[in-house]
Amino acid sequence: MTTYGTVAVIIYLLLSPVIACTLSGVDRVVTARMQGRRGPKLMQPWYDLVKLFSKETTSVNDIQKILVMAHCFFAIFSGAIFFAGGDVMLVLFALTMSEVFLILAAYSVNAAYSEIGAQRELLQMMAYEPMTLLTAVGFYLATGSFKVDKIISTDLPLIIKMPGFFIGFCFVLVVKLRKSPFDLSTSHHANQEIIKGLTGDLSGPVYGFSELAELYEEVLMLGIVGLFFMTKEPVSLLWAFIAIAVVMFCMSLIDNIFPRVKWEALLKAAWLVTFFAGGANLVILSLAERM
Amino acid sequence: MPVLAFLILFPFAAAFILFFLKKDSKGRSFLVIFCALAELAASVYFAIDNYLHHDMEMGTYYLSDTHTADMFIAAGEFCLMLLVFSQAIRFKKYYILLLSALGTIPALYLDLMGISETTASHLKVDHLTVIMVLVVGIVGSLICIYAVGYIRDYHNHHTEYRDRSGYFFSMLFVFLGAMMGLISSDNLSWMYFFWEITSVCSFLLIGYPQTQEAVTNSFRALWMNLLGGCGFMAAIIFCVCVMEITNISQLLLFAAIPAMAIFPVGMLSFAALTKSAQMPFSRWLLGAMVAPTPTSALLHSATMVKAGVYLLLRLSPMMYGTYVGIMVTAIGGFTFFAASLLAITVSDGKKVLAYSTISNLGLITAAAGCGMSEAVWAGIMLLIFHAVTKSMMFMSVGAYENSTGSRDVEDMHGMILRYPKLAFVMTIGIFGMSVVPMGMCVAKWAALRAFVDSGYIYLTLFLCFGSASTMFYWTKWLGKIFSVSRESARHEDTVHGSEWTAIYPLTVTAVILCLVYPLISTFAVTPYIQNAFSGSLNRLVTSVPADSSLGIASNAETAQAISTEDFIIMGVMLICMCILPLGMKYVNSVQERRVLSYMSGFNTGNDRGFYDSQGEIKEQYLSNWYMPDIFGEGKILKPCLMLASAFLIVMMTACTVGGLFI
Numbered sequence: 001m002t003t004y005g006t007v008a009v010i011i012y013l014l015l016s017p018v019i020a021c022t023l024s025g026v027d028r029v030v031t032a033r034m035q036g037r038r039g040p041k042l043m044q045p046w047y048d049l050v051k052l053f054s055k056e057t058t059s060v061n062d063i064q065k066i067l068v069m070a071h072c073f074f075a076i077f078s079g080a081i082f083f084a085g086g087d088v089m090l091v092l093f094a095l096t097m098s099e100v101f102l103i104l105a106a107y108s109v110n111a112a113y114s115e116i117g118a119q120r121e122l123l124q125m126m127a128y129e130p131m132t133l134l135t136a137v138g139f140y141l142a143t144g145s146f147k148v149d150k151i152i153s154t155d156l157p158l159i160i161k162m163p164g165f166f167i168g169f170c171f172v173l174v175v176k177l178r179k180s181p182f183d184l185s186t187s188h189h190a191n192q193e194i195i196k197g198l199t200g201d202l203s204g205p206v207y208g209f210s211e212l213a214e215l216y217e218e219v220l221m222l223g224i225v226g227l228f229f230m231t232k233e234p235v236s237l238l239w240a241f242i243a244i245a246v247v248m249f250c251m252s253l254i255d256n257i258f259p260r261v262k263w264e265a266l267l268k269a270a271w272l273v274t275f276f277a278g279g280a281n282l283v284i285l286s287l288a289e290r291m
Numbered sequence: 292m293p294v295l296a297f298l299i300l301f302p303f304a305a306a307f308i309l310f311f312l313k314k315d316s317k318g319r320s321f322l323v324i325f326c327a328l329a330e331l332a333a334s335v336y337f338a339i340d341n342y343l344h345h346d347m348e349m350g351t352y353y354l355s356d357t358h359t360a361d362m363f364i365a366a367g368e369f370c371l372m373l374l375v376f377s378q379a380i381r382f383k384k385y386y387i388l389l390l391s392a393l394g395t396i397p398a399l400y401l402d403l404m405g406i407s408e409t410t411a412s413h414l415k416v417d418h419l420t421v422i423m424v425l426v427v428g429i430v431g432s433l434i435c436i437y438a439v440g441y442i443r444d445y446h447n448h449h450t451e452y453r454d455r456s457g458y459f460f461s462m463l464f465v466f467l468g469a470m471m472g473l474i475s476s477d478n479l480s481w482m483y484f485f486w487e488i489t490s491v492c493s494f495l496l497i498g499y500p501q502t503q504e505a506v507t508n509s510f511r512a513l514w515m516n517l518l519g520g521c522g523f524m525a526a527i528i529f530c531v532c533v534m535e536i537t538n539i540s541q542l543l544l545f546a547a548i549p550a551m552a553i554f555p556v557g558m559l560s561f562a563a564l565t566k567s568a569q570m571p572f573s574r575w576l577l578g579a580m581v582a583p584t585p586t587s588a589l590l591h592s593a594t595m596v597k598a599g600v601y602l603l604l605r606l607s608p609m610m611y612g613t614y615v616g617i618m619v620t621a622i623g624g625f626t627f628f629a630a631s632l633l634a635i636t637v638s639d640g641k642k643v644l645a646y647s648t649i650s651n652l653g654l655i656t657a658a659a660g661c662g663m664s665e666a667v668w669a670g671i672m673l674l675i676f677h678a679v680t681k682s683m684m685f686m687s688v689g690a691y692e693n694s695t696g697s698r699d700v701e702d703m704h705g706m707i708l709r710y711p712k713l714a715f716v717m718t719i720g721i722f723g724m725s726v727v728p729m730g731m732c733v734a735k736w737a738a739l740r741a742f743v744d745s746g747y748i749y750l751t752l753f754l755c756f757g758s759a760s761t762m763f764y765w766t767k768w769l770g771k772i773f774s775v776s777r778e779s780a781r782h783e784d785t786v787h788g789s790e791w792t793a794i795y796p797l798t799v800t801a802v803i804l805c806l807v808y809p810l811i812s813t814f815a816v817t818p819y820i821q822n823a824f825s826g827s828l829n830r831l832v833t834s835v836p837a838d839s840s841l842g843i844a845s846n847a848e849t850a851q852a853i854s855t856e857d858f859i860i861m862g863v864m865l866i867c868m869c870i871l872p873l874g875m876k877y878v879n880s881v882q883e884r885r886v887l888s889y890m891s892g893f894n895t896g897n898d899r900g901f902y903d904s905q906g907e908i909k910e911q912y913l914s915n916w917y918m919p920d921i922f923g924e925g926k927i928l929k930p931c932l933m934l935a936s937a938f939l940i941v942m943m944t945a946c947t948v949g950g951l952f953i
Contacts, residue, residue: 058884060898061775063707066875073867087857089736093727094864100726100766107770110705110777110898111888112911118770119916122763129759130752137743137751146740201888264921271756279752286748 002149008083012219013076020215021046023222023248030252049215052208060109060201067105068202068209074098075213079220085149088136088224092129095217099125102198102210109201117197121185123263127270128172134278138165139227141285152230157239159228161288164281166228170247171273175266176221178214179251181258182266191260222247292353294337295414295475298424302330302468310461315446315454320439323460324789327432330467334428338421342814345416348822350540352412352477360413364484365402368395371491375513378494384510390517394524398483401531407480409537415477418819422671423474423601426678429800430593431467433793437686438463438585440787444693445583452500459499463589466492470594474601477538479527482602486523486562489595490516496586497579508578515575519565526558529950539605543823546608549615554950556606557615560660561943563606564619567599567652570626570935576649580641584689587641591648592682597674600652603659604670608823611662614949618942622935623656624753629931631760632922638915640688640698643764644681647724650761651677651731657750658738664824666741669734671816672808676730679804680723683797687716690786690794700768701914705776710784714772716798721772723801725765728865730805737853767915774913777887777898805865809858 025042032039041047059065078094081087099121106118136146142161143151151158159166174180178187186198199210225247226240261269305326312319345351354360372395379387401407438460446454469488476482490513498509530536534545534552545552568576579590590596603619610616627650634646651673658670691706691713692698706714723729727736735758742750786794804811887894892901892909900910920926 056884057881058886060886060888061777062879063773063775063875066871066878067773069874069878070867070871074864077864077867081860086860087854089739090727090857090860093732093736096762097726097728097864100762100769103766104770104773108773108775109888110774110913111890112913113889113891115774115913119767122766122770123916125766126759126763129762130755133739133755133758134751137739137755140740140743195889195891203886267921274756275752279748282751283748286743286746290746 002085005083005085005149008085009080012079012083012216016079016219017049017212017215018046020218021049023218024215027248027252027255030249031256034252034256049208049211052211053205055204057205058203059206060111063108064105064201065206067101067108068206071098071101071105072209072213072216074101075220076216079216079223082148082220082223085147085152087146088139088148088151089133089146091148091220092132092136095220096125096129098213098217102213105210106198106201111201113195113197113200116194117185117200119185120183120193120263121198123267124175124185127267128175131168131172131270131274131278134274134282135162135165135169135224138162138278138281138285141282141289148227151227153232155231157229157231157236159243161285162228162281164277164279164284168273168277168281169224169228170250171277172270173221173225173247174251174254175270177218177251179255181254181261182269183260183263189255294333294340295353295416298330298333298337298428298471299468299475301326301333302464302466302471305330306461306464306468309457309464311457312460313455313457315443315456319457319460320789323439324436324792326464327435330435331428331432334424334432334471337428338425341416341421347416347418347421348818350415350417350420350822353414353416355410355412357413358408361402361408361480364481365399368398368402368484368487371395371487375491375494375517382506382510384514387510387514387517390514390521394487394517394520397524397528398480401480401527407527407531407537409478411478411538411541413478413481413538414475415538415540416475417822418815419601419605419671419823420475422675422815422819423597424471426597426675427467427470427474427593430678430682430797431470431589433797434585434588434593434682434686435460435463435467437588437689437790437793438583440789441585441689441693442583443787444785448693448696449500452502455499459496459583462492462496462499463585466496466589466594470598473598477540479523479530479537479539479542482539483520483523483527486566486598487520489566489598490520493579493590493595496590497582499582499586502581505581508575508581511578512575515565515572519562519572522558522565523562526555526562529555529558543605543608549609549611549613552609552950553613553615553946556609556613557618557943557946557950559602559606560610560615560619561939563599563602564622564656564939565599567596567603567656568649569599569622569653569656570629570649571932571939573626573630573649573932577642577645580639580645584641584685584692587645588682588685588689591644591685592678596648596652597678600655600659600670600674603656604667604674605823607659607662607667607670609662610660613662614942614945616660616662618939618946619660620657620747620750621660621942622939623653623658623660624747624750624757625931625935625938626650626653627657628653628753628757628760629927631757631764633924633928633931634764635760636917636919636923638700638917640691640700640703640768641685643700643768644684644688647761647764648677648681650757651681654735654738654754654757657747657753658741661741661745661747661750663741663745664820666738666745667823668812668816668820669738669741671819672734672737672812673731675811676723676734676801676804679797679801680720680731683716683794683801684720684724686790686794686797687713687720690784690790691717694782694784694786700771703768703771704913705774705779706772708775708779709782711781713784713786716794717772718769719798719801721765721769722868723805725762728805728861728868730801730808733805733808733853733861740853771915777896806862809855 075098229240473485494513630650658666890901
């Protein structure tokens with residue numbers, strides 16, 4: 001692990017919740033302004049999170065809590081691999097494992113709404129996983145490596161070689177960040193989920209852990225967005241931040257202007273976008289690399 | 292040599308004796324367990340002996356002069372044909388006669404006229420053989436041990452079927468013997484003989500319950516495999532008469548000029564595709580579900596289907612960049628994807644396993660078809676892990692069925708409280724199949740890298756989509772097991788000692804294999820690949836895009852696709868997963884308030900129902916999603932089979948025309 005990697009991991013581990021909460025706060029303020037409201041305080045998501053951990057711990061059964069904690073652990077773990085400059089593929093696999101634990105936690109409570117959430121989460125995974133995997137393949141084809149520290153040492157930003165992958169990835173990012181328009185396993189908008197779905201039976205600190213995991217995951221996802229814009233020049237970090245800001249703004253916009261769409265459409269749309277945007281880019285990149 | 296002869300012949304001898312022990316007795320159970328353990332011990336001894344005393348790099352060759360043995364084999368082939376004929380006439384399936392005669396008569400002709408006689412060695416032992424001997428010897432023998440307890444329960448539950456358990460055990464052992472023969476044969480005619488034994492044997496095992504369904508399914512398995520056998524025969528005729536060679540190792544010498552051997556390789560691959568139940572031949576493996584579970588476990592994990600992919604992996608160096616390669620990769624990749632979608636839509640546990648087997652075999656097939664060292668590395672790893680994990684899954688589903696009378700995934704709801712031991716095994720099995728620090732997924736990852744490097748874009752796409760749907764069906768099964776119903780009592784499972792004797796060692800093996808992953812790679816898989824691909828080494832160097840520092844094989848010497856650093860990270864993940872159960876104790880040591888799950892209505896107190904607005908109790912029933920209207924068998928199976936058939940016909944025609952006339 002390089003010095004930069006160590007610093008990045010430490011920053012990631014310590015600051016991710018704050019960064020993600022701030023982003024989420026900005027998102028809420030922006031959304032409110034779009035709707036002509038004042039909106040909450042900027043740090044409201046942070047206060048919400050902290051409050052969760054001050055509540056009494058209750059759980060439905062013996063395994064729920066440990067499963068959620070495992071979920072949180074592996075989510076943080078996968079992000080740590082990423083920021084340490086590790087293998088993107090391994091990051092994605094670790095992230096999948098963390099998702100599996102959350103789904104198992106939802107299954108374990110044996111309740112209808114959690115179960116619906118679990119099924120939807122599974123479907124969501126099925127919808128976005130091809131695209132995330134393809135994105136990793138794209139990075140490999142474009143740079144010859146799956147390792148993040150090698151990927152960021154290119155001459156030109158990868159977005160030039162990988163516009164299709166970027167579009168596809170942003171599409172699934174909408175799902176990953178639990179935004180409109182699709183019906184989701186759980187989200188912050190009541191119109192997109194059924195009685196909180198996946199996390200419906202989590203409460204207090206246990207719920208806090210699942211929220212925490214989500215924050216870390218968000219930072220990781222935005223990190224991948226940034227990867228498209230990074231080069232070996234340090235100044236590219238600035239471009240990456242700008243790109244992330246633009247993407248986040250677009251997410252808020254999409255969240256506000258789209259109507260609600262059913263889960264069947266999610267699967268179809270995500271796979272079609274993956275196939276056409278990701279697939280086409282894959283073909284071109286693969287042919288170009290072979291020349 | 293004596294050990295190898297023992298490995299092949301001993302199961303046949305055991306089968307012969309068991310055939311006459313019709314009554315279930317302590318003595319017979321003891322004999323079965325003893326024979327299985329002897330076979331297991333022999334295969335382990337064989338592996339160690341080979342490592343210590345033989346030159347595995349070049350392979351050890353045995354039996355060059357085999358006139359007498361050839362005659363025995365000819366007689367054996369004739370008997371097999373007669374057996375098939377008698378069954379075909381008995382059940383009035385006359386097309387079988389044609390298929391069987393087409394495959395066997397040329398074989399007899401070649402043998403009896405001495406055309407295929409050769410001074411080349413008939414048996415060959417190298418790294419891949421040893422790997423396969425260990426897989427068949429360990430997994431196969433454990434399945435036989437498992438069968439002892441299982442078949443007793445099976446006949447207690449199914450009194451409508453005639454108890455022919457002596458015959459059943461006999462067939463299981465014949466299978467083991469045939470498999471051992473198949474993997475150690477270098478001579479194509481010998482291999483063909485063992486190949487046909489497994490076809491006929493699987494036919495007899497599938498037909499064991501003797502119901503209408505079983506008969507239909509067994510004949511389906513038979514005709515598909517005999518058709519593959521005909522392809523095998525065509526390859527042998529071409530090799531013997533045109534190329535004047537008799538052995539696989541001789542055929543592999545053509546790897547530098549694969550165009551010369553396109554016809555035999557194409558035909559052998561075709562045979563392998565039927566045996567490994569690739570689309571469009573996938574239906575026989577699903578039909579095999581009617582048989583008792585040990586049969587399914589044996590067919591699916593250690594033997595039969597593995598014979599097909601074994602042959603493909605052997606032929607892999609011949610397939611790089613040829614039509615055959617395109618055919619095999621496309622069929623394999625497509626099967627991987629389509630079968631994983633179909634697995635989502637079924638709830639019968641054994642059927643899910645069957646589709647998952649077909650799917651995983653598709654991946655191995657695709658890896659073999661790439662014809663690149665890294666892909667074959669992944670293929671062999673997949674083969675090993677799949678054998679261990681899948682047999683374990685089958686056994687636990689079978690044990691669950693004998694305990695509860697159902698093998699439906701829906702009925703496994705809350706298994707973690709009711710049958711904790713079986714649930715534990717199944718959880719390890721499912722994790723082993725689907726998530727990353729465990730074996731299967733790591734091999735899949737390596738396969739993905741190889742596919743990207745090989746430039747087969749469609750394989751990359753198939754793999755990305757297919758692994759997403761694979762995740763779906765495994766996780767929902769796991770979820771069912773983990774659903775904790777309040778107040779559910781632990782049930783007494785009726786799993787026999789012999790069944791645990793097989794299940795536990797396999798479970799332990801599955802976990803240990805993950806830990807010693809790099810060792811298997813260094814000492815068994817990589818050396819084999821170095822040799823197999825040495826003839827085509829130059830070709831590989833130019834085909835791989837760059838950057839050898841990534842752990843990607845830029846030459847055959849570093850055929851390891853995953854870097855040491857990644858292995859360390861995965862080791863950490865594995866350890867984290869192992870300490871989870873301990874962590875649970877710690878987390879729960881603080882006494883906290885238990886709440887009821889949220890039902891929208893007032894929970895009745897045991898998480899199983901709620902009071903509705905009228906104050907009446909509404910029971911809840913939770914079911915997984917199967918999405919039959921999107922991927923259902925009725926909806927996509929037929930188009931998939933037709934697509935695969937059309938493609939296969941076109942490619943086989945191309946191979947035949949190209950191989951014979953150009």
